[in-house]
Amino acid sequence: MPWSVRWVGGPGAQSQKQCKKSSFAFYQAVRDLLPVWFLEDMRTMEVFHWEDGGKVSLYSPSEALLYALVHDHQPYARHLLAKFPQSALAVPSQSFSCCQASAPHLAMAVRYNRVRVLFRILKAVQAFPPAERAAHLDRRGCSRVEGGKTALHLACELVRPECLLLLLGHGASPCLRDGAGNTPLDTLLQQVGHAPVANMRAKLLCLDCLFLFVPQDLRFAMKQQLLDDRQQWQDLLGESRFRCLVGLAPPSLFVGAMRVLIRTIAPEHFPEALDDLPLPHFLKPLDLKLES
Template sequence: MPLDVGVYESRADYKSQKQCQKTSFAFYQAVRDLLPVWLLEDMRTMEVFHWEDDGQACAFSPSEAFLYALVHDHQQYARYLLKCFSSRALDMPSRSFCCCQASSTPHLTLAVRYNRISILKMIMDTIKELPECERRSFLDRHGCVHTDGRKTALHLACDLLRPECLILLLAHGACPYATDLTGNTPLDCLLLQISQSDFDSRTKRICLGYLILFMPSLRFQMKGQLQEKRDVWRRMIGDQAFQWLSGASPPSLFVQAMQRLSQSIPTEQLDSLPDFLKPLDFRLQQA
């Protein structure tokens, strides 16, 4: 919900802002309670407002409403907003909602953070209609420096171990070589997660397998660490994954074939593959 800036020129301004806060919270509650789409749109377009930093009371934009739908997993409302407003529902919200206006992609990072797989699929279907350069720019933008450390959605999927989000982003063109403020690629983030503990090691290995499928070349910071501590990393990620990531040997023909296959068919068709070719099974074998 927009922040209270606490600056008023008159008692009327104070009352106006307090009223905006009430209606803003009412809209937040309505989305949280999964009220019908028609009612939410009536509220958004006619009844509820939020307070901007310049002292203006503004109606919620489709983009701002979509953020609320994401947070509360209101899939019907999210589908309606994307259908009626298309990519406009993914525009940057106002500064009251996100302070990093230049390059942030709050919808993608929120979808990953809250693990909203169904809504993330809707977003991917929507951006298919964008020109390729715009689609890639949207996928690879950095998140808010205050909440996401200026990481891309792909970095966040690795940090939070979201394999379903990871494969959706990769299959739709997110760059596996993008770097965050520290110069880490998504693979570096995932290797750091693997090195820190054995907790949820199966999910970590699945994520590693997904990244391998979409990385035809090796460009990441931790390659030197893998070479220095061979025995430790071989135990953590498995011999075959270690051999390739450390540069000791090229990926197997099977891995190369799976790389080509995964990049040439739609993500939703991966489940139709025979069991021995499914990416999940492959990742458990290789990691």
């Protein structure tokens, strides 16, 4: 809860200066990976940040988690998500998020490629009521800054295969469209069509993972472009992927079988249950070794 600046010492300009100093000290402490108990003492007793309207506030667990994400402070993120699962994933104050519609933590984890913290967030979200869980998983970013992209769109845009598979396995929808009308599949295909070719292996790995979760009848904007430039896309994707994407051939028996097997895994058991699939190790989608 915000306090009047008169309550935290002196005139407004002096209070704002003190807030900036204490706020930067907390940022540095998280950046330097100081112990969790020390950070929590700072957050709850010593540190304030300045809000619009001449108010100062204590850092919330949500805002502290954003700092932990930026600096990959995994023990601190784990503590915040375990002790404050709801408030750690709540909407932060306006000075931390341009859009107050919902919390940005999933997108932030994908943007910084914090795979282990993303895994912790997704585990925490699984305990939420279904509607709240879906709102977190499929949260669209600010239309002005992020183009209405979900965390799954972002994983495709930045070519993050581990993040992509974790989001899909925990129930993120591959069918939602961003502000430009693109599905995550469209976003990924746009990246496949761009240089550098050196990153093509990761792009195709993302495509293979996404393909296990995408409905066969999904309508996607890039389909006509694939058909118009058939030879180019066949060279990029390989003939079997191309034919399946544009509907000229059904998925292979292996892909069909993998889709069935993946759907038997409940989100709360993902990705641990991948190890229990009746498949040799080299045929499994990704080797995700994450502590639960």
